Amino acid sequence: MDQVPNSVPARLQAKATGNHPDLDLLAALAEQALPERERAQVLLHLSRCADCREVLALALPPVEASSTSLDTARRPGFRWPVLRWAAAAACVVIVGSAVLMKRESIMSRSMQTARIESDAKSAASRDERVAEPGQPPVESVHPPALATSGPETKVSPPAQEKSARQSALQGALGPHYAQRGATGMTATSGPGAAGGMGATGGGAFRRYPAAPAVPGPLQGTPDELMAKMAPKAAGKDFPTEGRPMSEVTLPRAADEQVAAEAAAPAAGSLQDNGADQLKREAPGKAKAPAARMMLDRMEASGNTVQALGQNQPSAEASRAKKSDLFRAVSSNLTVSRWTISSDGKLQHSIDSGKTWQPVPVAENAVFRALSANGPDLWVGGAAGLLYHSPDAGGRWTQIKPVSGGSTLAADIAAIEFTDIRQGKVTTANGEIWTTSDGGQSWRKQP
């Protein structure tokens, strides 16, 4: 601290003039009870009178024994100890709130996950109970090639179970599962259609191994998905009319692993004609990132399979259903599906096979083979009838593969497109035609 010039203390020691202040005034000054003008006068005297300063200094009470009259306007309202404790209390409140919010978020997520998983388990156990050992296949109906091998791909319960949970599960796993229970047909075959096809062409359809539980990728917003998966009417059967015989929906990568494992219990009940193969086409390629994103959105927004359990009497069943749906979502289930009806007509479903709408392709055209990669569709029929639509059936173009001077004219038994460019057409007589440019050019394999 800077020191005053040496002359200052000397001149400060001027003798006190005027009256000494009354002792009561000194006490009032110490207690800050004097008005400003009077206070200044007393201080002026004190600045010149060492004796009065000495008395005042002695008369001051100790800090802890200060009179309440010292709490006047001159006492600063800003108290560091109070502020210090207030700051500490504020920090505790803020940290505690953050911890509580974080914990609630974590608990909410874990509860949702637990519900989903338990729903899956109970749904799996339920499927085992209700899956009928075998239904006599419809004539020429091929066994479901999509029997699943894992618990997550159990055959759907029979249609007699009208619970909303089953409907949602069926929708998640694939319409073929529902069919089996509802109509007694195999899960993967429609009424009569497959049989007809199978009958006419032993190799008209190739069976694919069972797909995992979900037939294909989801399409639509999480809200739409949940709305569709939620039970609309308990016990509503899948439509029998035009029940697709090849409405297997496979994951994009599961072309080579058609859901033979899709329904293990049901597999035994399905007739397998050996050479008859039921070709199942994926209704749409799954977009894994999109599906995961939608799943995340569903979880985040709380739109989990909880909606499925609305009519569930038991929490366990609800959890099982939720778990199934969870797996369905996570396995790139798609809501949009394509199939060929028993009478050879192309059909489209946007609700995972609950309902189907006919898609006009060509008048009087009868198709038996189908390949779908998202909106890119290929349908094939007898005598080399081959159509392509790049926009999910909005417009169709007839394709006549030509290779080496020969034209594809045999009955098309199967169409396989791994993507919109790479494809293979197999005829009933064993011809294999391939293309690598989306059908612009073809090559007939020897």
Next chain:
Amino acid sequence: MQSTTQPAAEPPAEVKAVAAEVYGQCGASEFGISCDELARILAQVVDKYSEAAKATPTREFCLALKLPELVLARACAAGNERAWEVFMARYREKLYEIGMQITREESSGRELADSLYADLYGMVTRDGVRACKLNFYTGRGSIEGWLRTVMAQEHVNRYRRGKRTVSLDEEAEEGAQFAAPDPDPLPALDPRLETATDEALEALPAEDRFVLAAYYLDGQTLAAIARTLSVHESTISRKLDKLAKSLRKQILTGLTRRGMSRRQAAEALEADVRDFTVNLRDRLTQDSPGKTFPHKKVGAPAGDGNG
């Protein structure tokens, strides 16, 4: 000194109105003080602090007084037993505490408190009239604060009286008879420096002067000064720093205005006047306490004194 309040001139109407207004709240009736007596008490106080009362409306001035304590003190001075019961219950132990805080010693503190208690009770008579110090309490501050200042004053008086009283034997032992003659007085400050310094000090507010005096003359700590003014210690530190800078600047300006060069002014400021300062302090000490805390009054308003 009177043991009871003297019948004084008729109180002004304003004071009577205030007395009537506060009579029921101050507990005067409990101690046998009538409304008229209360008005007279208030009139005495107003008269004593006439300058302060003039600057403030009378009603406001009276309402700012510690009326319940004023009534208690005057009732005690009048010999009201009920008032003394209340006073003793509240302040007897307080007196001992204050005494120990002032003297820093228990025995001295109790002795100091007992002597004051006797003065308060009016065991001292003057001219056949019981003198009671409580008559000098005016209610500007609390009774406790007033008791502190009274005891502090008494302690200082006792100390100075005892200091002046020296034993001849002790003086001989200390070798006072062999004391050296007084040295030559130190040269006074340059009158220009004195004038410039006085000018700078006069321009300061009273509070700043008090802080300078308490710190540089009395050697009080920053904390003690801060407690006196009810501010934070850091405030006093900053104030002193600021004052030092401003005083230096103003004195330099004053010196240069009086014909000194800048260098001369700076040299004059740095002149060592410590010895001079000490001498002045000694001279000032010898001037008191007889005049400051007398049994005689020093310029006190007529009719009242500090006891």
